[in-house]
Amino acid sequence: MPKVNLSVDGKKIQADKGAFLLDVCRDNHIPVPSLCHNEALGSDGRCRLCVVEVRRGNRTRMVTSCLFPAAEGVEAITQSANIALVRKTVLELLWARCPESDEIARLARSHGVSDVRYQKDNDKGKCILCNLCIRTCESVVGVSALGLSGKGPVKKVTTPFDEPSETCIGCGACAFVCPTGHIQMWDKEGVRNIWGRKFEMAACAKCGTHFAPLYQLEYISKTSGASMDRLRTCPDCR
Amino acid sequence: MTQSSACCGGKGGDVTVDLAKVDGIIDKYGRDRAGILGMFQDIQREYRYLPKDAVAHVCRTLGVPLAKGYEVATFFKALSLKPRGKYTIQVCLGTACHLKGGPNVIEQFERELSVKTGDTTADKKFTLESVNCLGACALAPLVRVDEKDFGKTTPGTVKKVVKAF
Structure with a gap:
């Protein structure tokens, strides 16, 4: 497998070309939250919790790290104000969908979401459709x-x-x-x-x-x- | 497959499925799983809904897990797992029709036919549904029964529409 050089949070990392960023981060002990990713099953891009910012040249964009392939020269950031905002929004929406879920509540609180501003669902149980x-x-x-x-x-x-x-x-x-x-x-x-x-x-x-x-x-x-x-x-x- | 009459809330009235006919439809699409939607559409045309046994038979023949076939059958609004009426009454609730009193018209239909929106009358004559725009806003609120349009309806004209069939 050809290797590529990239950086995550300023740390230089060598990874297999095409390996997904989330796996690369976790292999290098950089924590990225996720709900729908599983080592045995791979990525599906459902929960949108694993978003990171990727910079290439002058452009920065928000991507789901579980589906973003590692490529030469990628600069990824896993923590920033923007990322925190997106993750908070995602968690608030998931919490509104699944108010009964302790796991979602725990995750949401740990990301600084204290309450849900939206109308809560009462017919979805704890399912977030992660597949x-x-x-x-x-x-x-x-x-x-x-x-x-x-x-x-x-x-x-x-x-x-x-x-x-x-x-x-x-x-x-x-x-x-x-x-x-x-x-x-x-x-x-x-x-x-x-x-x-x-x-x-x-x-x-x-x-x-x-x-x-x-x-x-x-x-x-x-x-x-x-x-x-x-x-x-x-x-x-x- | 167990024969069950209570299919997804459809109470009774399940038809007996002619599996040979279903086989013919499957053959028409070359017994290819890519043609499953076309098969379902043809079956729907034949029975006016998708009988459970037909869905199961298609899945079994194509080697598609029933769960996947059920995904297809429930995803498209054009497919119905509940028996449908002879006529479909579509009450437009698009923006114009909504403002012109569409919700009152559909409520009157529900009372007149004693069905909920999306359901079929006990005599299997009418299926009542709401749609989001039929593209004839000048006629708002519009009611379409199969191919026939009734414009500028009011709760008072509902009886007349039902009587026309």
Whole structure:
């Protein structure tokens, strides 16, 4: 991979050409906030929280660092009055959308947003439409049980026809990856509840703990070829 | 696929889908996933809405996850997952029509037909919807039923419009 020379906050950095600025910053221990970025899934440019200023020659512009490729001579700034203003605005809007989210509230307060001036939504839950759950379900789990529906103010993440999905394996990866805790999942008496569906949990053959939905184990067995006997023992006892 | 009549709030009235017909539509687009929108449009023309079973069948045939097909089906206003009426009543609520009393007209339609905006009457005759400008502001407030226009409507003329069909 060809290397390029750039600077972030005045620090000279060598990076792979085309690597996204956000990854370059984090590799070099320069903190940049973000909600929709995930190491395993890459960038999607949804949350707009990772904005930085990029100067090339005499021009400065605001870019989403998660989608801006590193190039020779780029001078990036991750902290400035302008950036702070944009991030504050983004967070205030997200907070207005998700007033119940503790994570958004925490982030907003830490960026100096004390209150929301806009009308608060009460029908969006904690979802910021970052797409992480959908991308996880599609490219990590491989079942695509989740998708968006509608557009504009009624756009939301859901299962097809808002009904319990037949392809969902109950793995809970969507709930795990969700940055705001919007997706509800709970295990009770050996049954997992998620997206309106109930999954019977498998009890570990050795310790008896209900550790994963039976349906998920069958799916793993089918796709990886691992035997059900092996999968029926929880990872701690294997 | 389970046969369910309660599809996305559409209460009953789901038609039985002729899968052979749907297959014909899929073939028309070369069984290519890029043609999914065209397929949905053709199915919509056939049934006046997108039956759930037809959406599922298209997705299954094309190897597209149902969640993705549902994304397409819900994104476009031209596609409807709820059964639609024989006639579509569009009440214009663009700027001119809005100022000239469009909201009163649509309210009167809601009362007259006992439906909410966006819904279909129980007898499947009318679907009531609001639109944002039909481009005939001189006739405000304008009501369009399928291809027929009714200009300068008032709550009083609503009955007449409904009776015309």
